[in-house]
Amino acid sequence: MKLQDKVAIITGGGRGLGRSVALAFGREGAKVVVAARTKETIDHVAVELRSLKKSVLAMPVDISDENQVDLLVQKTLKTFGTIDILVNNAGTRGPIGPICNVLLEEWEKTIKINLTATFLCSKAVLPVMMEKKKGKIINVATTMSLRPNLTPYCVAKAGVVHFSKQLAREVKNFNIQVNAIHPGVMDTQMQAEIRQAGVEAIGTDLFERIKEEGILHSPDEPAQLVVFLASKAADGITGDFLSFDDKEVKFLISQA
Template identity: 35%
Template sequence: MRSDSTAVVTGGGRGIGQAIAVELAKDGADVVLAGIDEGGMEETVSLIESEGQRAIDQYTDLKHYESVQSSIDTALEEFESIDILVNNAGIAGPTASCEEVSVEEWDDTIDVNLRGPFFACKEVLPVMKAQQYGRIVNVASVTGKRPLEQRTPYAATKMGLIGFTRTLAAEVGEYNINVNAICPGSVDGPRIRRVFEQKAESTGQSYEDVRQAAESESPRGELVEREDIAELAAFLCSDESERITGQDLNVSAGKVMY
């Protein structure tokens, strides 16, 4: 990572995003948090400042291009450059069969999970091209590589995000900009617990059975921790990853091996 780097992390108020933001701060980056969880982002700012780095939080609705534009403009006013972009923010979307998914649920999932990263990249790329340097990390999912029943909107966005990552990496490599995706398996925390609860309700299973089934898909018999994702993200933003681009890297405890 460049000295005095500035990172923008979407959805940095909790979970994976918070862990990534703090890990980048540990490596010496100042961080701009962009998301809608204002209370969570305030907490993350405090954690970053405790690492001796600067941080600001910007309310950002990724469904609206103007909101993303405004946040990136503020980041540039405050820090003058953007070296790292982590597109972490995302929603789980509905747990239901395709015909039971409403148009509004489909659109919301597409807007946050796929349009949001496009908006953010569209805004930071001119800066990165001008400085001939950049690191972009998109948080996708192993669902971007395989089916996930009852989750068609989510699967569509994560598969799309991997295609976006590969194509963008090919477009911007000549500017010394690397673009990679991280594909987590089931990450332990409140979000996956809600997904398990929704699946249990929709299928008539118990929560315990749903969770055990998810854990048993891994050779290690466990879920992933958010710190696992954060450490890989920090590596992909470091100088050690200089020639790694256009990749979609699994962190799934062996749940997916391709």
């Protein structure tokens, strides 16, 4: 197993990619902490993991609140004793529409959940990882960072990629690897909401790409990229932005 006894926090673990990562990590032997705001969804993932006889902690958390993030880390340490892996997966699509119609509160909320929370969660786990001189942080971003009418989201995710590269350099000497990923166009609630906005709002290319590629892919597929980056096989990779769509990345995963 690739992640035997590793303790991993997965934000947004209640549905979509986060749920797939939680289940994939559990199957690889990790002790999983599933964090999101909706208790029912994380409890459901916990039941799924326990049915596989895996160790799991489900914790309702708003990751844009620093106090709640600190509690998440404290509870994880109390339950499992350490933290080896952080997956900053939770995200929100934010407002869809021309920038002149975006309200300041919508802008701030989108930046806060997608970008600031990535900083808060990383900041909270780093002392543990730095002390043991080992750790992995995987940040979920997107290559969609130039899509009109989705500007707050795209700006936040571009920030996540740059944050990952910055942090990777800062903690390199502590043997902590930090990478960002693009998980591809996945069949999840967020993607359905974006497509519901329609061609006029978000442009034809996304729809054409989905048609060309046949179907939206399952989040279970990019979850394997997250497993790879969290595993020993990826110890040499840091400060990178890996796209699930990339042929070389698919090859790397298949070899891991």
